[in-house]
Amino acid sequence: MFFVTAATIFPSIYRILQTQAPRVQTPAAASKPNALRKVVLVVLKFLYPILLALQVLYKAQNERLVFLFQPCHLMTLLLAMVVWSPQGSTWGGQVFNFFLHSSYAPWLALLTPGACAQLAYVCAVLKLWWCGLTMCGCVRGRHS
Amino acid sequence: MADTRDLHLPFEVEVFYIHHWVLVSSPYIIMWLKHVPLYNPRVMYAWLVLLAYHFHVLLPASVMFGANISYMMSPPRGKVLHAFGPWYRFAVSFVCLGLTAFARHVIVGGVSTAVSKLHQSVLPSAMQSKAWIASKFTGHIAVAQLSTGFHTSRPSSHGD
Numbered sequence: 001m002f003f004v005t006a007a008t009i010f011p012s013i014y015r016i017l018q019t020q021a022p023r024v025q026t027p028a029a030a031s032k033p034n035a036l037r038k039v040v041l042v043v044l045k046f047l048y049p050i051l052l053a054l055q056v057l058y059k060a061q062n063e064r065l066v067f068l069f070q071p072c073h074l075m076t077l078l079l080a081m082v083v084w085s086p087q088g089s090t091w092g093g094q095v096f097n098f099f100l101h102s103s104y105a106p107w108l109a110l111l112t113p114g115a116c117a118q119l120a121y122v123c124a125v126l127k128l129w130w131c132g133l134t135m136c137g138c139v140r141g142r143h144s
Numbered sequence: 145m146a147d148t149r150d151l152h153l154p155f156e157v158e159v160f161y162i163h164h165w166v167l168v169s170s171p172y173i174i175m176w177l178k179h180v181p182l183y184n185p186r187v188m189y190a191w192l193v194l195l196a197y198h199f200h201v202l203l204p205a206s207v208m209f210g211a212n213i214s215y216m217m218s219p220p221r222g223k224v225l226h227a228f229g230p231w232y233r234f235a236v237s238f239v240c241l242g243l244t245a246f247a248r249h250v251i252v253g254g255v256s257t258a259v260s261k262l263h264q265s266v267l268p269s270a271m272q273s274k275a276w277i278a279s280k281f282t283g284h285i286a287v288a289q290l291s292t293g294f295h296t297s298r299p300s301s302h303g304d
Contacts, residue, residue: 037177044173051163058156066209069202071194072167079170082180092180099171100182101190104240104247106167110146112220 041083048080071105147220171252185248191241198233 055073059065067073078099085092146164151157175182198216206216216233219225225232 040173041177041179044170044177047166051159051166054159055163058151058153058159061153062150064150064211066205066211067213069205070214071197072164074197075167076163079167079174082174085180087179088181090181093183096174096180097183097186098190098193100252101185101187101244101248102194103168103171103252104243106164108243110161110164110168112147112222 044079044083048076048083052076052080071102072109075099075102075105172255175252185245185253187241187245187248190248191244194240194244195237198237 052073055076056065056068059067078095082092082096082099085095146160148157148160151160174180198214202213203216205211206213212218215236219228219232225235228235
């Protein structure tokens with residue numbers, strides 16, 4: 001496994017860097033960024049480094065700095081690179097494209113390992129809603 | 145619920161949830177910002193990069209420091225992954241291949257397709273035909289002809 005992935009990863013990285021994939025959305029330089037977009041961009045420019053610094057502080061306090069290798073912290077670093085990159089930059093777009101592929105990882109961290117419990121909770125809430133609607137007469141119940 | 149058993153410091157759990165909800169929402173926010181261009185999917189390459197990062201960086205680091213980084217030493221709670229025994233990493237890897245394709249093509253692609261359809265319904269027909277084109281290949285917004293020197297067609301792979 002080690003050698004197989006080693007033999008595939010370096011051509012893959014080379015391929016990612018070399019391939020000019022067709023861009024399917026215009027950079028902001030082509031359209032006019034409005035004031036709200038500018039404000040959100042500035043907020044994000046400081047939000048990602050602050051979140052990363054907080055995690056570094058917590059990990060240093062716990063003496064578990066090695067956990068900064070976790071993919072979520074890596075993604076925060078990548079996102080900080082993306083929002084600090086110049087507008088419409090190629091490498092920023094490619095880094096963001098890689099993040100888009102792995103955007104399921106924070107969902108996994110939030111939902112697993114208790115995904116079944118979460119689903120049961122959602123089902124219970126929906127059932128309560130349905131019971132409430134039935135009692136209020138909004139929908140017709142099974143026995144009415 | 146998320147695995148927050150090791151988080152004991154004040155506000156550590158809250159920071160964990162804020163951090164992850166920011167990560168969950170940031171694809172849509174950054175796509176809306178239009179700060180960087182959006183490229184076509186590269187599912188296998190992205191999956192290989194993450195796979196190699198887990199097996200070449202995280203697994204040796206876990207062994208070296210005795211830490212269970214990204215569950216590379218032992219599986220999380222639950223009976224499903226424990227049923228695979230020591231092969232749970234490969235099971236998760238192949239599930240993540242599907243999740244990578246799903247994340248890129250369905251979550252991101254689906255939302256941006258819906259946004260482009262919305263814009264198509266709102267914008268006048270002249271702008272629909274020229275400026276806003278929903279790419280059939282990727283399902284993403286393709287905003288063309290707003291400025292010179294920008295192309296939505298596939299650039300030649302031989303010339304440059």
